[in-house]
Amino acid sequence: MRRLLxxxxxxxxxxVFFFGLFLFFVFITDLRYLKGYPVSLFLQLDPLVAFATAIxxxxxxxxxxxxxxxxxxxxxxxxxxxxxxxxxGILHHFIGWLMGKRRAEERERIEANRYKKLYSxxxxxxxxxxxxxxxxxxxxxxxxxxxxxxxxxxxxxLPAINLFFPSSIYxxxxxxVGAWVIGFLLLFLVGMNVVIPRFFCRVLCPLGAFLGxxxxxxxxxxxxxxxxxxxxxLCLKNCEGASDPQTDLRKSExxxxxxxxxxxxxxxxxxxxxxxxxxxxxAPVVSGRRAFLGALTxxxxxxxxxxxxxxxxxxxxxxxxxxxxxxxxxxxxxxxKCDQCIRVCPTNxxxxxxxxxxxxxxxxxxxxxxxxxxxxxxTLCGAVCPTGAIQPVTIEEKNGTxxxxxxxxxxxxxxxxxxxxxxxxxxxxxxxxxxxxxxxxPKAIFSHEVTITKRDGNPITLRRPYVDPALCTGCGxxxxxxxxxxxAAIRVTAIGETRSHDRRLLMDGGVTGATPDLEKRxx
Amino acid sequence: xxxxNPNDSPRSPENSVSRREFLVRFGAxxxxxxxxxxxxxxxxxxxxxxxxxxxxxxxxxxSYAPEPSKVLPSLAIAHGxxxxxxxxxxxxxxxxMERFIQKGDVVMIKPxxxxxxxxxLAATTHPDALRAVAKLVLEAGARQVxxxxxxxxSPTGCFLKSGLAAVTSEMNLNLIxxxxxxxxxxxxDGGEILKYWTFFNEPFKTATKVIGLAPCKDxxxxxxxxxxxxxxxxxxxxxxxxxxxxxxxxxxxxxMMKPTLVILDGMNVLMSNGPTGGRLSDVKPxxxxxAGTDMIAVDAYGYxxxxxxxxxxxxYIHKAHARGLGNKNWQDTLYKEVQA
Numbered sequence: 001m002r003r004l005l006x007x008x009x010x011x012x013x014x015x016v017f018f019f020g021l022f023l024f025f026v027f028i029t030d031l032r033y034l035k036g037y038p039v040s041l042f043l044q045l046d047p048l049v050a051f052a053t054a055i056x057x058x059x060x061x062x063x064x065x066x067x068x069x070x071x072x073x074x075x076x077x078x079x080x081x082x083x084x085x086x087x088x089g090i091l092h093h094f095i096g097w098l099m100g101k102r103r104a105e106e107r108e109r110i111e112a113n114r115y116k117k118l119y120s121x122x123x124x125x126x127x128x129x130x131x132x133x134x135x136x137x138x139x140x141x142x143x144x145x146x147x148x149x150x151x152x153x154x155x156x157x158l159p160a161i162n163l164f165f166p167s168s169i170y171x172x173x174x175x176x177v178g179a180w181v182i183g184f185l186l187l188f189l190v191g192m193n194v195v196i197p198r199f200f201c202r203v204l205c206p207l208g209a210f211l212g213x214x215x216x217x218x219x220x221x222x223x224x225x226x227x228x229x230x231x232x233x234l235c236l237k238n239c240e241g242a243s244d245p246q247t248d249l250r251k252s253e254x255x256x257x258x259x260x261x262x263x264x265x266x267x268x269x270x271x272x273x274x275x276x277x278x279x280x281x282x283a284p285v286v287s288g289r290r291a292f293l294g295a296l297t298x299x300x301x302x303x304x305x306x307x308x309x310x311x312x313x314x315x316x317x318x319x320x321x322x323x324x325x326x327x328x329x330x331x332x333x334x335x336x337k338c339d340q341c342i343r344v345c346p347t348n349x350x351x352x353x354x355x356x357x358x359x360x361x362x363x364x365x366x367x368x369x370x371x372x373x374x375x376x377x378x379t380l381c382g383a384v385c386p387t388g389a390i391q392p393v394t395i396e397e398k399n400g401t402x403x404x405x406x407x408x409x410x411x412x413x414x415x416x417x418x419x420x421x422x423x424x425x426x427x428x429x430x431x432x433x434x435x436x437x438x439x440x441x442p443k444a445i446f447s448h449e450v451t452i453t454k455r456d457g458n459p460i461t462l463r464r465p466y467v468d469p470a471l472c473t474g475c476g477x478x479x480x481x482x483x484x485x486x487x488a489a490i491r492v493t494a495i496g497e498t499r500s501h502d503r504r505l506l507m508d509g510g511v512t513g514a515t516p517d518l519e520k521r522x523x
Numbered sequence: 524x525x526x527x528n529p530n531d532s533p534r535s536p537e538n539s540v541s542r543r544e545f546l547v548r549f550g551a552x553x554x555x556x557x558x559x560x561x562x563x564x565x566x567x568x569x570x571x572x573x574x575x576x577x578x579x580x581x582x583x584x585x586s587y588a589p590e591p592s593k594v595l596p597s598l599a600i601a602h603g604x605x606x607x608x609x610x611x612x613x614x615x616x617x618x619x620m621e622r623f624i625q626k627g628d629v630v631m632i633k634p635x636x637x638x639x640x641x642x643x644l645a646a647t648t649h650p651d652a653l654r655a656v657a658k659l660v661l662e663a664g665a666r667q668v669x670x671x672x673x674x675x676x677s678p679t680g681c682f683l684k685s686g687l688a689a690v691t692s693e694m695n696l697n698l699i700x701x702x703x704x705x706x707x708x709x710x711x712d713g714g715e716i717l718k719y720w721t722f723f724n725e726p727f728k729t730a731t732k733v734i735g736l737a738p739c740k741d742x743x744x745x746x747x748x749x750x751x752x753x754x755x756x757x758x759x760x761x762x763x764x765x766x767x768x769x770x771x772x773x774x775x776x777x778x779m780m781k782p783t784l785v786i787l788d789g790m791n792v793l794m795s796n797g798p799t800g801g802r803l804s805d806v807k808p809x810x811x812x813x814a815g816t817d818m819i820a821v822d823a824y825g826y827x828x829x830x831x832x833x834x835x836x837x838x839y840i841h842k843a844h845a846r847g848l849g850n851k852n853w854q855d856t857l858y859k860e861v862q863a
Binding site: 377423433 | 678683700704769802
């Protein structure tokens with residue numbers, strides 16, 4: 001009779017549980033279901049997020065302390081995260097089983113799982129990312145599996161599901177600029193399992209590289225009893241990490257999946273406390289020259305990105321950051337591109353940036369008022385942000401009400417009229433939808449009634465709108481609701497944002513007309 | 524192939540095709556030829572058309588109006604200090620909710636939840652008002668209560684922050700969000716401006732009665748948003764074009780929708796910075812509920828007595844009155860004013 005309580009089955013239960021938990025968190029990251037669940041837990045557990053943000057921000061932000069929960073077991077047992085907990089690793093494991101060499105001949109499967117030199121690439125990638133972080137540019141999000149998986153789910157997978165099954169995920173269909181790039185990248189990485197099993201995990205994963213480095217000192221390791229071993233190589237048949245258990249074990253590559261122990265016909269393999277290191281490759285194998293090249297690339301990435309000026313004087317008017325965001329350079333050092341803010345945003349206004357904020361800012365969140373707008377009584381993006389790139393401001397802090405009346409509201413930009421496209425200004429037609437939807441009180445958009453003589457000689461009375469820059473918060477609902485939908489007659493640009501002293505517009509918050517800012521708001 | 528092998532010659536039995544194989548292969552190829560021919564002919568579009576100028580036909584909304592009564596009032600004004608007792612008093616004055624709702628009815632209550640604004644700011648239907656009306660409707664024997672609106676801000680945010688989502692889950696009402704599949708084109712014969720538009724059809728598939736439950740609000744362009752303007756929330760599509768003819772559109776709503784009952788919540792009135800409001804100082808307690816079967820009469824009372832303004836400027840009321848869609852002279856109708 002086959003035993004049920006095997007190591008392999010125990011691991012499978014854990015995999016199903018953690019994968020399910022990840023999908024559950026992804027699904028409930030929505031205003032309707034979000035009831036204090038720690039939906040960013042996997043990101044907070046991610047030690048690479050904690051480590052890299054500690055380099056860029058010199059702090060371990062709030063919930064990132066949870067990463068100790070992973071660091072400690074990794075130091076004891078090795079990379080158990082990769083094959084027991086990591087939802088992206090579990091996805092690749094499953095896809096590899098489904099599409100891979102499951103039905104292939106034993107020999108072919110054994111060959112597919114031998115260690116290759118290519119697998120050291122992930123350490124070079126990790127070194128490059130850490131070097132960029134030393135400059136102040138946080139780039140782990142490109143390939144950190146948790147960031148990558150969250151981003152893929154939020155920007156393409158869930159919207160795609162909703163396309164096939166309307167209203168299953170969103171009340172109204174969500175759109176994400178450039179989502180197809182993220183989608184095809186996911187397909188490519190998943191598809192590569194056909195060529196090399198666990199391609200992403202073995203070759204690219206910077207978190208795996210980080211955990212692999214930590215696991216050099218792990219106390220429990222797979223040990224091979226050479227007196228029992230008959231060199232049949234069957235331990236390689238299902239080896240997930242390609243860690244060479246048939247010879248000198250490469251501990252930094254081992255996913256601790258225990259398949260080798262179960263597959264060994266001679267019981268030569270065991271998971272042992274402090275076995276001798278003599279027959280092991282204990283640390284990652286990367287040549288010094290490659291490591292140096294990696295570091296150089298990372299530093300260059302930072303320097304080339306910053307030298308392009310997109311986070312400085314040449315900043316783009318479209319880089320409108322969520323309310324509570326850090327000043328731009330700090331933001332680039334804290335945002336991991338996990339796009340949890342984009343997932344939770346109730347209006348779909350948050351979009352993954354392409355080149356708006358430079359190459360450093362790819363897939364960081366920016367507001368696109370054509371697609372949505374920033375709801376005044378909402379601060380969900382800051383609430384789910386795992387790294388504090390968007391601070392969890394309160395509604396009162398955001399809107400400058402209650403005890404924050406003196407500071408005033410957080411401004412994310414400023415609305416400007418394009419009178420040449422505005423119906424009452426250019427086309428003798430009534431409108432002022434912008435004034436109607438303006439959510440601040442008193443309204444930042446106001447209008448004056450004018451009676452003009454139309455082209456046909458008849459008089460018409462219209463309201464013509466204006467913006468009061470002291471009151472405008474840049475929420476963008478005016479732009480979103482403007483009937484000139486291809487390029488609105490009122491558009492928000494980034495100038496005037498309160499997070500940056502360099503990008504403010506009015507001194508003292510603005511004295512337009514005769515009434516100072518604060519007095520206006522309190523009127 | 525120019526092989527010298529005798530087996531390859533055309534007459535050899537290895538190369539000849541059996542009758543059975545011939546029929547199968549010939550049949551398969553022939554069926555595909557015939558199939559593609561038939562499919563092409565059936566799908567053939569011989570004429571061109573002008574995109575966007577096709578003939579538009581849509582569903583027509585039926586009337587949900589109650590039987591007219593000669594003895595019972597059609598307008599009730601109730602003054603009181605809290606929602607439930609005041610709404611009860613207003614309905615009692617009209618002859619009770621049983622006059623409008625019968626056993627087994629599916630009642631659609633249309634609140635105004637346009638913005639993601641908390642209840643004290645009076646920009647949305649108050650949760651206490653919804654609770655009171657739903658209670659009365661259920662007491663009258665309704666089988667189900669539907670609550671639906673298509674807000675300007677995000678639907679989930681609006682229902683959550685207005686406090687209405689809490690009421691629907693607490694009372695087990697059927698909250699219908701405006702999903703992508705919830706709309707169908709509506710055709711309005713006789714509309715001045717609104718003739719054909721995307722309509723939030725989902726709730727009307729099952730509803731047998733419709734109650735409008737609107738807050739009384741200032742409006743920057745339309746001067747006021749009351750029970751008539753509230754039907755804006757049943758439409759979808761490019762609603763931001765409505766503002767080019769706002770009073771014509773709002774008077775068209777009185778043609779489009781023949782509700783069972785409308786209730787204007789004037790307990791707390793948004794007096795300024797409408798329709799969004801934003802500060803408590805924009806809100807004034809007026810402690811009044813107006814209910815009736817004629818939304819034009821209800822709005823006329825609301826504009827003069829709750830917002831305290833001159834009816835002459837409220838163009839849509841006069842348009843609707845002139846079109847016979849309601850009576851702006853509410854004093855001339857059978858009305859009753861009560862104290863809760």
